[in-house]
Every structure is written in C-alpha cells, then in structure tokens.
Amino acid sequence: MSGAGARTVDVPDLVARARRGDPRAVARLISVVEGGAPQLREVMAALAPHSGGAYVIGLTGSPGVGKSTCTSALTTAYRRAGKRVGVLAVDPSSPFSGGALLGDRVRMNDHASDPGVYIRSMATRGRLGGLAEAAPQAVRVLDAAGCEVILVETVGVGQSEVEIASQADTTVVLLAPGMGDGIQAAKAGILEIGDVFVVNKADRDGADATVRELNHMLGLGAPRGPGDWRPTVTKTVAAHGEGVDEVVAALDKHRAWMEEHGELTARRTRRAAREIESIAVTALRARIADIGGDHRLGALSARIVAGELDPYAAADALLAEVTGR
Ligand SMILES: Nc1nc2c(ncn2[C@@H]2O[C@H](COP(=O)(O)OP(=O)(O)O)[C@@H](O)[C@H]2O)c(=O)[nH]1
Numbered sequence: 590m591s592g593a594g595a596r597t598v599d600v601p602d603l604v605a606r607a608r609r610g611d612p613r614a615v616a617r618l619i620s621v622v623e624g625g626a627p628q629l630r631e632v633m634a635a636l637a638p639h640s641g642g643a644y645v646i647g648l649t650g651s652p653g654v655g656k657s658t659c660t661s662a663l664t665t666a667y668r669r670a671g672k673r674v675g676v677l678a679v680d681p682s683s684p685f686s687g688g689a690l691l692g693d694r695v696r697m698n699d700h701a702s703d704p705g706v707y708i709r710s711m712a713t714r715g716r717l718g719g720l721a722e723a724a725p726q727a728v729r730v731l732d733a734a735g736c737e738v739i740l741v742e743t744v745g746v747g748q749s750e751v752e753i754a755s756q757a758d759t760t761v762v763l764l765a766p767g768m769g770d771g772i773q774a775a776k777a778g779i780l781e782i783g784d785v786f787v788v789n790k791a792d793r794d795g796a797d798a799t800v801r802e803l804n805h806m807l808g809l810g811a812p813r814g815p816g817d818w819r820p821t822v823t824k825t826v827a828a829h830g831e832g833v834d835e836v837v838a839a840l841d842k843h844r845a846w847m848e849e850h851g852e853l854t855a856r857r858t859r860r861a862a863r864e865i866e867s868i869a870v871t872a873l874r875a876r877i878a879d880i881g882g883d884h885r886l887g888a889l890s891a892r893i894v895a896g897e898l899d900p901y902a903a904a905d906a907l908l909a910e911v912t913g914r
C-alpha cells in the first residue's frame with residue numbers, strides 16, 4: 590500500500606467482516622459513512638445487495654421522556670426473542686453516548702457485551718443537516734451487518750428530528766405525564782408522525798390523563814378509513830420494563846399492517862426518493878461551486894437587475910452550464 594496508505598479502506602474485506610458480525614468492521618464502516626470519506630460511494634454500493642432485511646424503529650420525544658430507557662428495554666425484549674439488534678442513538682445527550690446516570694450506563698454496558706447487539710451513537714457535529722444525511726447510511730450499515738431490528742433514538746424537538754424519525758419503518762413517539770407534554774406534541778407536529786404512542790413514566794401521577802388527552806387528540810385528526818392504521822397508545826414504566834411487551838406487540842401489529850397494505854414498501858420507496866433528491870441537490874450545489882458559481886451567479890443577477898433576463902431563464906442558463914446541456 591502506498592501514498593494514501595493509512596487512510597485506505599479495503600471495502601470488500603470490511604463489508605465481508607461486518608456481515609460476519611465483526612463489531613470493529615461495523616464501527617469502521619459507520620465511521621466511513623459518517624465522515625463522508627472518499628470511499629463512501631464504494632461502501633454504499635457494496636452494502637446495497639445486503640440491505641432491506643432490517644425492521645427500522647424510530648423513537649422520538651422530548652429530552653428526558655425515557656427514550657434511551659425504552660430503547661434499552663426494547664433491546665432486551667428483542668434479544669429475548671432471539672433477534673439481532675442495532676441501536677443508533679442520534680440524541681447527543683443520550684446515555685448511549687455516555688452523558689447519563691450510572692444506572693443507564695450499566696444497563697447499556699450489559700447490551701454492549703452482548704455480541705447480538707450493536708450500539709452506536711452519532712455525533713451531531715453541530716450541524717443537523719449533516720446528521721440527517723449520515724443517519725440513513727448508518728442504518729444501512731447495521732442492516733447489512735445482519736441486524737434484524739434497528740432502534741433509532743432521536744430527540745423530538747425540531748424539524749430535523751422529525752425528518753430522522755420519518756426515516757424509520759415505524760415511528761414511536763414517547764410522552765410522559767405532566768409538563769404539558771401532550772400540547773407540546775401537537776405543536777411539534779409529532780402527532781402526525783407517530784404510529785405507536787407510548788406514555789412512559791406511568792408510575793407518575795397523570796399518566797391516565799395523558800393517555801386520554803392523546804387519544805382525544807389523535808381522534809381529532811383526519812378521519813380514518815376502515816383499513817387505515819389507528820395509532821396505538823400504551824403506558825410503560827420503561828425503567829422497570831413494565832408495559833414493554835405491549836409496545837413490542839403494538840410494533841408487531843403495525844409492521845403486519847404495513848406489510849398487508851403494501852405500506853412498508855411504499856414508505857421505503859418514498860424515503861429512497863427523498864434521499865436520491867437530497868444527494869442530487871447536494872451534488873448540484875457542489876457543481877455550481879465548481880464552475881465558479883459566485884461569479885456566474887453575480888453576472889446573471891446583474892442581468893436580471895438590468896432587466897435583460899428573468900430569474901427562470903437565468904436558472905435555466907446556470908443549469909445548462911452545470912449539466913453541460
Ligand atoms: N419514574 C420513571 N423514571 C423513568 C422511567 N423511564 C425512564 N426514567 C428516568 O428518566 C430519566 C431520563 O430517561 P432517558 O431514557 O435518559 O430519557 P431520554 O432523554 O428520552 O433518552 C432517567 O433518569 C431515567 O431513569 C419511568 O418509567 N419512570
């Protein structure tokens with residue numbers, strides 16, 4: 590190996606090892622996709638034939654609601670059912686990334702020593718856009734590595750997190766009693782994205798009221814047809830593993846419903862379409878920069894201001910230059 594030496598990645602070897610369940614190979618592949626390394630394209634091409642087998646579950650909700658605790662409890666439940674589990678924590682304050690109470694860390698350490706569980710937390714790098722782009726690629730790595738269930742934890746506070754949640758096959762929205770969480774949920778638009786709702790911390794006062802409020806608000810939504818999915822609402826005490834089997838049952842039910850109605854493929858197809866578009870738009874921006882975008886834009890803009898050109902014709906001219914047509 591010469592020149593690029595140390596940074597060169599033997600992609601076919603790495604993919605083969607990841608598929609045999611080597612956690613270091615999985616970690617390396619995720620680092621490649623996360624860092625947008627030169628071999629990102631080669632990695633994605635090598636993974637493509639091996640993806641599509643995983644059931645991707647997104648968990649979202651306000652900080653502190655119990656997403657990490659619930660993710661851990663779900664991991665335990667799926668492991669008991671003999672499934673290989675991948676966990677992707679994109680919550681920067683997540684216990685998976687070490688920012689938690691000792692109890693949470695101990696629980697995750699239990700999973701960390703289990704060869705049937707792969708846990709990865711993703712840095713936001715202070716840029717939500719970067720995160721949104723890398724997360725689906727990291728999911729693909731876990732998928733190709735043979736994880737049958739992938740749990741993706743995200744903070745449900747902004748548009749970007751909502752987008753990440755929408756990259757899952759099934760989206761779980763967590764709420765907790767009190768703190769006006771129900772109203773916050775409506776504001777953040779997460780009522781629309783939830784397939785399975787979980788009222789966690791049911792050991793606290795007001796859980797039943799939150800369930801009622803949630804059911805009421807879900808009932809106010811668009812009228813559903815007879816075959817439509819009706820979001821489920823269950824209570825959990827994730828810290829004690831209570832109610833987790835009911836959540837698993839709700840997830841099974843939602844997955845079965847999606848398969849029966851062609852919704853699983855439809856969702857994945859919509860997701861892929863958005864992903865292609867996003868990659869293409871990013872590539873287009875890069876090419877505009879390559880052809881001296883600022884200069885070209887400046888010249889075209891001056892002609893618009895002078896009344897010689899309209900913005901649509903100017904955009905056409907720019908696109909023609911970029912695409913060579
Ligand atoms: N009382 C109670 N506390 C819980 C429950 N589930 C989680 N917690 C605690 O709530 C805190 C936040 O949980 P965490 O899973 O980190 O929330 P996240 O920020 O949504 O990931 C931790 O101290 C947990 O131990 C529960 O069901 N009941």
Ligand SMILES: [Mg+2]
Pocket residue numbers: 656657658680682683684742
């Ligand atoms: Mg967390």
